Amino acid sequence: MSAPTRLLELDDLDPAQVGRILDRAIAWKAASPSVSPVLAGSAVAALFEKPSARTRISVEVAVATLGGHPIYVRGEEVGLDTRESVEDVARTMAGMCSVIMARVFDHAVLERMAAAVTVPVVNLLSDRAHPCQALADLLTIREHFGDLAGRRVAFVGDGNNVAASLAFATAVSGIELVVASPEGFRLDEQIVDRARNLGGVVDLTSDPYEAVRGADVVYTDVWTSMGQEAEQAHRRIAFAGFGVDEDLMAATPDTAVFMHCLPAHRGEEVAAAVIDGPRSLVWPQAANRMHSVRALLCELVEEA
Numbered sequence: 001m002s003a004p005t006r007l008l009e010l011d012d013l014d015p016a017q018v019g020r021i022l023d024r025a026i027a028w029k030a031a032s033p034s035v036s037p038v039l040a041g042s043a044v045a046a047l048f049e050k051p052s053a054r055t056r057i058s059v060e061v062a063v064a065t066l067g068g069h070p071i072y073v074r075g076e077e078v079g080l081d082t083r084e085s086v087e088d089v090a091r092t093m094a095g096m097c098s099v100i101m102a103r104v105f106d107h108a109v110l111e112r113m114a115a116a117v118t119v120p121v122v123n124l125l126s127d128r129a130h131p132c133q134a135l136a137d138l139l140t141i142r143e144h145f146g147d148l149a150g151r152r153v154a155f156v157g158d159g160n161n162v163a164a165s166l167a168f169a170t171a172v173s174g175i176e177l178v179v180a181s182p183e184g185f186r187l188d189e190q191i192v193d194r195a196r197n198l199g200g201v202v203d204l205t206s207d208p209y210e211a212v213r214g215a216d217v218v219y220t221d222v223w224t225s226m227g228q229e230a231e232q233a234h235r236r237i238a239f240a241g242f243g244v245d246e247d248l249m250a251a252t253p254d255t256a257v258f259m260h261c262l263p264a265h266r267g268e269e270v271a272a273a274v275i276d277g278p279r280s281l282v283w284p285q286a287a288n289r290m291h292s293v294r295a296l297l298c299e300l301v302e303e304a
Contacts, residue, residue, distance in 0.1 A: 006114045006121045007296065008107070009129045010168035011198060017299060018138065018172050025139050025288070025295035038298050039068025042098040046124070047089075049075035049104045050227075054262060054289045055124050055132070059101055062294035071097065080109060087116040094119045098301055105227060120300040127227075130161045133261050134169035135292040140285040141175070141217060144257060149174030154215035154252075156180045156208045156244055157269055158235075159187030162221045162261050167191055171200025178203040180211035182238050208242055212252045219259045220244045220269050236268070245271040249279065257281045 006012055013021070028035050044063045048056065056072065063070040078089045086109050093100050094117035102110060103124035114121040123131055142148050153170060155163050159181045167187065170177040177200065179187045186204055195202045205211050212218050223239045224232045244258065258270075258280045266272040275282055 005118065005300075007131055007300070008110050008114060008121070008123045008126075010131045010134050010165050010172060011194065012131075013172065013299075015172045018135070018169075021135060021292065021295045021299050022139055022142055024298060025291040026143065028295065029291055035065055035294070036298055037067030038301050039063060039066040039098060041067070042301075043069045043071050043096060044099045044101060044297070045071050045073060045093040045097040047073045047075065047078070047093075047100070047102040047104075048124075049080070049102075049109075050125060052103055052125070054286055055103055058132075058289035058293050059124065061290045062297060066294060066297060068098070075104075086112045089113075090116045090121075093117075099297065122296070122300070126161065128161055128164060130165045130261070131168075132289065132293050132296065133162060134165035135296060136285060136288040137166060137219070137259065137261075138169050138173055139288045139292045140259065140281055143284070143288075144281060145216065150176075151216045152176045152178070152214055153217040153219055154178050154180065154208075154211040155219045155221075156211055156242055156248070157220045157239065158185050158223055158225070159191075159204075160221060160225060163187050164191045166219070167195040167200065167202050168198065171195040171198040171202070176201040176203075178205060178211045178215075180205050180208045180242065182206060182242060185235075185238060208244075208248055209251050212248055212256070215252050215256055217257055217259055218244055218249060218252060221261050222263065222265055223269050239269070243269055243271065244274055246273050249274055259285050262286055 046059050060070040080086050090113040099120045101122040101124050104126050107126035107128040110123050153175055163179055192202050223235045258274050260282045264275055
C-alpha cells in the first residue's frame with residue numbers, strides 16, 4: 001500500500017503501516033542508529049494554535065534528525081480565517097514545505113487543510129484526536145512488554161481526544177481497551193463503534209476498579225484540558241473517585257504499569273506516588289513522542 005497522504009486520526013493508517021512505524025522507531029532507537037535522511041533539503045511546517053512542550057520538541061528534533069528543517073509557526077502569525085483562510089495558509093505552506101503538521105483547537109481546520117493540498121498533513125492535536133500521542137503509546141507498550149496483541153489497557157478519566165485516538169490505536173494493534181469515565185464524560189459512542197468496526201475490543205464502564213482488573217496498562221489524562229479552564233471546578237467534582245492512586249494500582253496485576261500523556265496534575269487525576277513511582281512509564285512514553293513521530297514522517301514521505 002502506498003503511503004497515506006494524511007494522519008488526522010489513527011485509522012488513517014492500517015495495521016501494516018502502524019507495524020512498520022513501530023519497527024522503524026525501535027530500530028532507530030538501537031545503538032548507533034542509521035536514521036534515513038528522507039527530509040534532506042526539505043522543510044516541514046509546524047503550525048501551533050495551542051502551545052506545547054513535548055509536541056514541539058518531538059517534532060523539531062524528529063525533522064532535524066531526518067535531515068529536514070522544521071519551521072515553527074504560531075497561530076497568531078497566520079491568523080487562520082481572520083488574516084487569510086485556512087485553505088490559503090495550507091496552500092502557502094505546501095508550496096514550500098514537504099509536510100504540514102498542525103496543533104489546532106478545531107479538528108475541522110485539519111480536514112480543510114488536508115482537502116486543500118496534496119502534501120501530507122499531520123494532526124499534532126485537535127479537539128477530536130491526538131494520533132501522534134497514541135503512536136508513542138503503542139511504542140512504549142511494545143518496548144516494555146515485547147508485544148501488543150492481547151494486552152489490556154485501562155484508561156481512567158475523561159473520554160477525550162487522547163482516549164479516542166487510543167481506541168483506534170488499540171484496535172489496529174490487537175490490544176483490548178476499557179475506558180472508565182463518569183456519566184457525561186464517556187467516550188463518544190461513534191468513536192467506540194468505529195474502533196469496533198476496525199476489529200477493536202472496546203468496553204466502557206463507570207467503575208475504575210472494574211476497568212483496571214487484569215490490566216497491563218493503567219492510563220490517564222488531565223481532567224481539564226486546555227480550553228476547558230472554565231469547567232475546572234465542575235470537572236473536579238464530576239471526576240471525584242477517578243484518580244489513579246496507590247489503591248487503584250493495587251487492584252492491578254503486579255506487572256501492570258502506569259502511563260500518562262502529560263502534563264500531569266499530581267494529587268488530581270494521578271497521585272504523586274504513582275506517576276513518580278517504579279511502575280510509571282511516563283518519561284519513556286514522553287521520549288517516545290520523538291521516536292514515533294520521526295518514524296511516522298518517514299512513512300509519510302517515503303512514497304509520497
